Amino acid sequence: MKSAAETGRGIDERWHIRKDGSLFWASGVVEPLRKEDGSLKGFVKILRDFTDKKLAVDALARSQKDLEDFSHIIAHDLQSPLHKIVSFGELLEKSLGKHSIPDVGRYLGHIQSSAVKMRQLISGLLEYSKVTTANKDFELVNLNRGVKDVLLELEVRLSQAHAEVSVDRLPTVYARPLQIQQIFLNLIDNAMKYAGRDKPAVRVTSREEASDWVIGVSDNGPGIPEGDKKRIFDLFQRGEDAEVAGTGIGLTICKKIVERHGGRIWVESETGKGSAFYFTLPSNRRTAERRIEHT
Numbered sequence: 060m061k062s063a064a065e066t067g068r069g070i071d072e073r074w075h076i077r078k079d080g081s082l083f084w085a086s087g088v089v090e091p092l093r094k095e096d097g098s099l100k101g102f103v104k105i106l107r108d109f110t111d112k113k114l115a116v117d118a119l120a121r122s123q124k125d126l127e128d129f130s131h132i133i134a135h136d137l138q139s140p141l142h143k144i145v146s147f148g149e150l151l152e153k154s155l156g157k158h159s160i161p162d163v164g165r166y167l168g169h170i171q172s173s174a175v176k177m178r179q180l181i182s183g184l185l186e187y188s189k190v191t192t193a194n195k196d197f198e199l200v201n202l203n204r205g206v207k208d209v210l211l212e213l214e215v216r217l218s219q220a221h222a223e224v225s226v227d228r229l230p231t232v233y234a235r236p237l238q239i240q241q242i243f244l245n246l247i248d249n250a251m252k253y254a255g256r257d258k259p260a261v262r263v264t265s266r267e268e269a270s271d272w273v274i275g276v277s278d279n280g281p282g283i284p285e286g287d288k289k290r291i292f293d294l295f296q297r298g299e300d301a302e303v304a305g306t307g308i309g310l311t312i313c314k315k316i317v318e319r320h321g322g323r324i325w326v327e328s329e330t331g332k333g334s335a336f337y338f339t340l341p342s343n344r345r346t347a348e349r350r351i352e353h354t
Contacts, residue, residue, distance in 0.1 A: 075106070084113035138181060144174040183308030186241075197347065200236045202229035202274070206263055209243045213251075220251050222259035229265045230272050232340045233347040238316045239340075243276070245309040246336050250278035253334075268339075270346045271322065277335035283328040292324065313338070321350025 071087040085106040092101045148171045155163065206226050210217065217224065224247065232239075243263070250261045264275040283291065292314045317324045317338045328334035341347035 083108050083110045085109060138178065141174055141178045141181070145171060145178070148174065180308070183312075186308070186312055197233050197235055197351070199231055199344075200234045200239055201231045202239065202265070205236060205240045206243050209240050209247060212244065213247060216248075216251060220254070220259050222251055222254075222261065224261045224263070226263040227265055229263065229274070230267075230342070232272060232342070233344040234320055234340060235316075238320075242313045242316055242338065245313050246276040249309060250276065250280060250334075253280040254278065267342055270342050271339040272342050273337055273339050275335050275337045277333060279333045282330040282332050283326060283334050284330055288326050288328065291326070319351070321347055 071089055072085070074082050075085050077083060085108050087106045090103050091099055092103055093099060148167055152164070152167050152171070155167075203226065206229065210224060216222075247261055247263075251259045260279040262275075262277050264277070266273050266275075292310050294308065294311045313336075314324050317340075321341050322339035324336065324338040326334055326336050341350055
């Protein structure tokens with residue numbers, strides 16, 4: 060009331076009690092009533108019932124907390140026994156040496172590769188859960204700087220593959236910087252993985268359409284069959300080249316990040332003619348905030 064009297068308006072958000080004794084969450088606007096001489100006569104308070112919205116927000120917060128707890132279990136309780144399987148498998152393999160019993164070495168190899176694969180999958184799921192539970196604030200992000208940081212991280216691999224990466228002038232967007240870098244990291248890394256025998260050539264582009272920036276990452280790889288174009292964005296789904304290492308989580312993470320930024324992602328490709336992955340980001344802060352509020 061004091062704030063309303065001093066500033067001319069006050070906001071009051073809290074739980075209230077109905078006549079029947081039930082609780083409801085309301086947002087109230089309090090305004091002072093004054094006499095002709097300007098002295099305070101009283102207050103007018105208007106309440107709006109936001110109980111359903113409050114309960115939904117609280118439920119979402121609890122779900123996020125449960126997911127964070129699950130992530131903790133993945134990171135520690137499941138990783139630890141897998142580490143032991145890999146470590147003791149390596150010790151057993153060394154102990155057997157050249158005197159390995161027939162087939163035992165092969166069986167050990169299968170155990171080792173399966174344990175390593177499982178560890179990779181768990182790490183991927185942990186990364187996926189981090190995207191879902193991330194609460195860091197959005198900020199203005201220079202995409203050229205973000206791509207530059209990614210290329211520095213991939214510098215050794217790019218050099219070893221003799222890859223060529225060209226980057227057009229990219230915009231500044233309202234986003235979470237580390238998550239946007241993760242998109243570029245996954246897409247450029249995939250371009251190198253699936254290049255086959257060809258020298259990888261990657262191009263990063265941008266264009267503005269309506270209220271969006273359309274960012275593209277294209278490559279000169281073997282392309283993606285029509286039936287795989289949607290499937291590859293699903294969890295644990297990969298391209299048909301089974302010889303390429305991976306978990307099938309990278310593109311799923313990209314999709315989740317883009318959607319949480321109010322955008323969409325898709326691929327355009329023709330077998331034998333390379334692929335181009337495109338994703339959209341809102342071109343201004345107001346549009347971004349409006350879309351983010353509904354994700």
